[in-house]
Amino acid sequence: MLKITFLGHACFLLDDGTYRVLTDPFLSGNPLAAVNSGEVETDYIFVSHGHGDHVGDTEEIAVRCSAEVGGPVELTGSLFGKSGIKTIPGNIGGRTYLPFGSVKLVPAIHGSGVPGALACGFIFEIGEKRVYFAGDTALTKDMELLRDEGIDVALLPIGDVYTMGPEDAARAAWMIRPGVVVPMHYGTFPIIEQTADRFVECMQTAAAGIPVRVLAPGESLEYPD
Numbered sequence: 001m002l003k004i005t006f007l008g009h010a011c012f013l014l015d016d017g018t019y020r021v022l023t024d025p026f027l028s029g030n031p032l033a034a035v036n037s038g039e040v041e042t043d044y045i046f047v048s049h050g051h052g053d054h055v056g057d058t059e060e061i062a063v064r065c066s067a068e069v070g071g072p073v074e075l076t077g078s079l080f081g082k083s084g085i086k087t088i089p090g091n092i093g094g095r096t097y098l099p100f101g102s103v104k105l106v107p108a109i110h111g112s113g114v115p116g117a118l119a120c121g122f123i124f125e126i127g128e129k130r131v132y133f134a135g136d137t138a139l140t141k142d143m144e145l146l147r148d149e150g151i152d153v154a155l156l157p158i159g160d161v162y163t164m165g166p167e168d169a170a171r172a173a174w175m176i177r178p179g180v181v182v183p184m185h186y187g188t189f190p191i192i193e194q195t196a197d198r199f200v201e202c203m204q205t206a207a208a209g210i211p212v213r214v215l216a217p218g219e220s221l222e223y224p225d
């Protein structure tokens with residue numbers, strides 16, 4: 001069993017009942033954050049790239065929870081390497097086995113915010129499920145390769161401007177063919193203001209048959225439910 005809680009923007013908490021994995025914990029200064037940074041409990045934090053709306057409260061949460069921080073090697077080194085936080089460095093294409101399962105860094109087409117680093121997405125194996133967290137990315141044909149990974153849950157940005165919009169996110173979902181899709185990275189700021197309605201509509205035409213779960217900040221899904 002795997003429980004996935006949406007905490008706002010690109011921040012999700014994955015919980016298999018034993019281990020907790022947090023993604024891109026931008027909570028302070030996030031108008032849609034479901035919790036304060038001081039309320040989150042986690043064992044691991046994974047940061048997809050160095051932009052402020054993804055690094056967020058990583059350092060504070062990592063120190064308070066003694067959580068390990070994973071991501072592209074240049075990012076974990078430059079942002080967290082000197083702070084005493086235990087890091088899990090990786091690079092695109094590589095998988096690291098960890099007590100909860102594993103994490104694989106996969107390509108994202110996006111700026112990294114840290115010199116020398118590449119932005120990435122993650123495939124987490126946790127609770128015997130596979131979760132694709134896309135991070136910030138454009139639609140890319142590489143996503144077809146994810147179909148072979150047997151993705152159960154895909155967490156896809158739909159906000160446009162900085163990432164895929166609803167149309168491209170639905171095309172991505174069709175390439176990936178996950179068990180369920182959850183939209184993220186929309187509505188947080190005026191520039192990416194929108195609901196998930198257009199995405200749901202696009203899914204019906206571009207990716208018919210793939211279920212969508214729209215989670216409000218603070219809402220969870222259990223997979224399978």
Ligand code: NI
Binds near residue numbers: 051054110111136
């Ligand atoms: Ni970004």
Ligand code: MN
Binds near residue numbers: 053162
């Ligand atoms: Mn972003």
